[in-house]
Amino acid sequence: MLKVKNLHSYYGGIHALKSVSLELSQGEIVTLIGANGAGKSTTLMSICGIVPPRYGEIFFMGQPIHHMSPDKIFALGIVQVPEGRRIFADLTVTENLDMGAYLRNDKAGIRKDMEYIFNLFPRLAERRRQLGGTLSGGEQQMLAISRGLMSRPKLLLLDEPSLGLAPVLVQLIFETIQKINQENKTTIFLVEQNANMSLRIAHRGYVMESGVIALEDTAANLLKSEKVKAAYLGL
Amino acid sequence: MKTDWKPLMQRVSSEMIKSIVVSLWFVFLTFPLMVMKIRPLDQTIEWRWMNLVYVGVGAFFLSFVWRYLMARKERGSEKDEGDSWQKRIGMKIRSDKRISVSGLIGVGIFVLIFPFLFSSYQTSIMITALMYVMLGLGLNIVVGLAGLLDLGYVAFYAVGAYFYALMNHHFGIGFWAALPFAGGLAAVFGILLGFPVLRLKGDYLAIVTLGFGEIIRLILENWNELSYGPSGIAGISRPGFFGFEFTLQQHTVYLFYIMVALVALTTIVVSRLRNSRIGRAWIALREDEVACQAMGIDKTRTKLTAFALGATWAGFVGCIFAAKTTFINPASFTFMESAMILSIVVLGGMGSIVGVMVGALVLILLPEYLRAFSEYRMLAFGASMVIIMVFRPQGIISGIRQRYEFRKQPQQEVSP
Numbered sequence: 001m002l003k004v005k006n007l008h009s010y011y012g013g014i015h016a017l018k019s020v021s022l023e024l025s026q027g028e029i030v031t032l033i034g035a036n037g038a039g040k041s042t043t044l045m046s047i048c049g050i051v052p053p054r055y056g057e058i059f060f061m062g063q064p065i066h067h068m069s070p071d072k073i074f075a076l077g078i079v080q081v082p083e084g085r086r087i088f089a090d091l092t093v094t095e096n097l098d099m100g101a102y103l104r105n106d107k108a109g110i111r112k113d114m115e116y117i118f119n120l121f122p123r124l125a126e127r128r129r130q131l132g133g134t135l136s137g138g139e140q141q142m143l144a145i146s147r148g149l150m151s152r153p154k155l156l157l158l159d160e161p162s163l164g165l166a167p168v169l170v171q172l173i174f175e176t177i178q179k180i181n182q183e184n185k186t187t188i189f190l191v192e193q194n195a196n197m198s199l200r201i202a203h204r205g206y207v208m209e210s211g212v213i214a215l216e217d218t219a220a221n222l223l224k225s226e227k228v229k230a231a232y233l234g235l
Numbered sequence: 236m237k238t239d240w241k242p243l244m245q246r247v248s249s250e251m252i253k254s255i256v257v258s259l260w261f262v263f264l265t266f267p268l269m270v271m272k273i274r275p276l277d278q279t280i281e282w283r284w285m286n287l288v289y290v291g292v293g294a295f296f297l298s299f300v301w302r303y304l305m306a307r308k309e310r311g312s313e314k315d316e317g318d319s320w321q322k323r324i325g326m327k328i329r330s331d332k333r334i335s336v337s338g339l340i341g342v343g344i345f346v347l348i349f350p351f352l353f354s355s356y357q358t359s360i361m362i363t364a365l366m367y368v369m370l371g372l373g374l375n376i377v378v379g380l381a382g383l384l385d386l387g388y389v390a391f392y393a394v395g396a397y398f399y400a401l402m403n404h405h406f407g408i409g410f411w412a413a414l415p416f417a418g419g420l421a422a423v424f425g426i427l428l429g430f431p432v433l434r435l436k437g438d439y440l441a442i443v444t445l446g447f448g449e450i451i452r453l454i455l456e457n458w459n460e461l462s463y464g465p466s467g468i469a470g471i472s473r474p475g476f477f478g479f480e481f482t483l484q485q486h487t488v489y490l491f492y493i494m495v496a497l498v499a500l501t502t503i504v505v506s507r508l509r510n511s512r513i514g515r516a517w518i519a520l521r522e523d524e525v526a527c528q529a530m531g532i533d534k535t536r537t538k539l540t541a542f543a544l545g546a547t548w549a550g551f552v553g554c555i556f557a558a559k560t561t562f563i564n565p566a567s568f569t570f571m572e573s574a575m576i577l578s579i580v581v582l583g584g585m586g587s588i589v590g591v592m593v594g595a596l597v598l599i600l601l602p603e604y605l606r607a608f609s610e611y612r613m614l615a616f617g618a619s620m621v622i623i624m625v626f627r628p629q630g631i632i633s634g635i636r637q638r639y640e641f642r643k644q645p646q647q648e649v650s651p
Contacts (some may be wrong), residue, residue, distance in 0.1 A: 048528075048529065049325035049528075050529070052529050069533070070528040070529075070531070071528070071531045071533040075529030078531065079531075081529070082526060086523045087526065088518070088519050088522045089522060090522055091515070099519050099527075100530055102512070102530050103531045147530070151531065176382060
């Protein structure tokens with residue numbers, strides 16, 4: 001579904017990605033783990049065009065997308081839930097969700113999807129008229145993911161959804177990610193520092209170290225791998 | 236009920252001491268100006284010691300009142316904001332259709348009979364104020380909604396004015412024919428400015444737009460063949476009305492009604508825009524660009540529409556300005572104008588339509604009615620701006636968005 005070939009990206013003057021290659025198949029959860037500054041977020045930003053890649057190719061369902069602008073890539077169905085949630089603080093929960101459906105025109109479908117989301121996260125339904133900025137961290141993360149879902153993405157890119165959340169909420173968020181994958185057959189690319197949790201729900205995983213892919217395997221194998229255990233799982 | 240007076244007294248005495256320090260400082264600062272008066276003719280110095288006392292006592296009281304108000308403001312902000320009287324009145328007006336409709340009708344009738352109630356001079360001032368209302372509403376799109384700080388807004392105003400002036404001068408084109416094109420041309424210039432500044436934010440954007448405003452003014456000042464340089468263009472036609480011949484007074488009244496109609500149009504369009512999809516995209520873009528891009532919003536197009544739609548209104552007003560004064564030159568389009576329009580938006584309340592209207596009326600009418608204070612006029616004007624910003628940093632009327640408010644249920648129904 002998504003194929004990244006020899007991707008090089010620069011973040012300011014820093015050579016952040018040095019020949020990264022990845023592949024995602026339809027319906028998978030694939031996780032990308034690694035330390036701070038390894039280039040995980042840059043990989044996501046390059047895929048969705050916000051940080052355009054300098055060299056390399058990205059194909060989405062056979063179509064080259066590495067020269068497209070972010071809004072065109074979004075229109076193809078690749079949706080990013082950015083790191084640090086980045087919800088619109090001055091808009092209400094419902095309006096934030098509306099922003100997610102910015103490119104859609106089918107009002108009935110939007111309403112149906114909103115109901116789906118309020119079922120997925122009942123907390124958001126309770127707070128639908130509240131301003132985004134007044135939500136708690138966990139609720140904001142729920143909103144950020146929901147906002148991403150509002151456009152019915154084919155591929156959902158999640159950047160550190162567990163960042164700064166209480167363990168109970170992390171659990172809930174990861175369960176929901178799994179549920180979204182199973183119920184809607186949405187392909188999910190999950191960038192995480194919480195290697196343990198993300199490898200548990202993912203099918204496959206990539207390990208990134210200073211701009212290159214260091215390891216690639218099924219999630220189960222990575223969980224068992226001595227190297228991953230020592231470096232990322234703290235075992 | 237028993238009040239503990241001791242901390243209050245302590246507080247007051249400490250405030251007193253601070254105010255005394257302030258007054259001493261003022262005495263020191265103003266000493267050479269207020270006390271010493273040099274008579275160069277007989278080479279003596281007159282010492283006006285009484286002035287020293289006046290300054291000291293005056294500064295003491297002013298500082299004390301200032302401190303008291305500031306303390307009250309701080310205490311006020313600690314309280315639940317939902318209880319403030321301004322908000323309650325606002326809510327009441329919005330929730331009660333009767334009040335808002337009758338208020339609107341009242342204002343409408345007042346505006347319609349305004350030229351018959353007041354002199355032609357007053358009407359003329361009001362036309363200027365209404366022009367600034369429109370400019371403020373236009374800039375409000377760029378600054379208030381899209382969050383792009385534009386310090387060169389006057390450039391679009393100049394484009395509109397010069398477009399009409401030149402068209403009228405060379406081809407004898409009338410006001411009504413030029414008006415839509417003045418807006419259109421300003422929009423084109425908005426896009427021209429927009430393209431190079433797409434990547435810029437905040438301070439950098441402000442500096443570039445400031446430069447753009449100056450470029451337009453300097454071109455107008457120096458390109459003699461096109462704009463007739465600093466001497467400007469005179470004899471521009473006033474707006475026509477199916478070939479009627481108006482006296483000067485009738486023209487003022489006519490222009491007043493044109494302005495009222497245009498302000499009404501602007502208000503309707505801007506408020507519709509604000510609640511539209513593109514309006515929401517502007518607000519979202521102001522808040523977070525990355526999140527916007529992640530939502531598939533075309534950043535380039537959204538920003539350019541903000542610049543273009545903001546500039547359009549300035550183009551309209553420029554055209555009206557040329558028709559009103561019948562003479563324009565580059566001196567009318569200095570940075571001071573941009574600063575004035577921006578002050579209207581900020582003081583009135585960013586993003587709020589009513590706020591911008593009130594801001595324009597206050598900032599344009601205040602200096603006129605302060606003429607009684609003659610040379611202290613601008614001082615009083617500046618002071619009132621400072622006071623508004625200190626006590627209402629969000630503007631006179633802050634932007635109202637629909638908000639969910641969490642209210643505590645009243646505990647008991649028993650009367651107090």
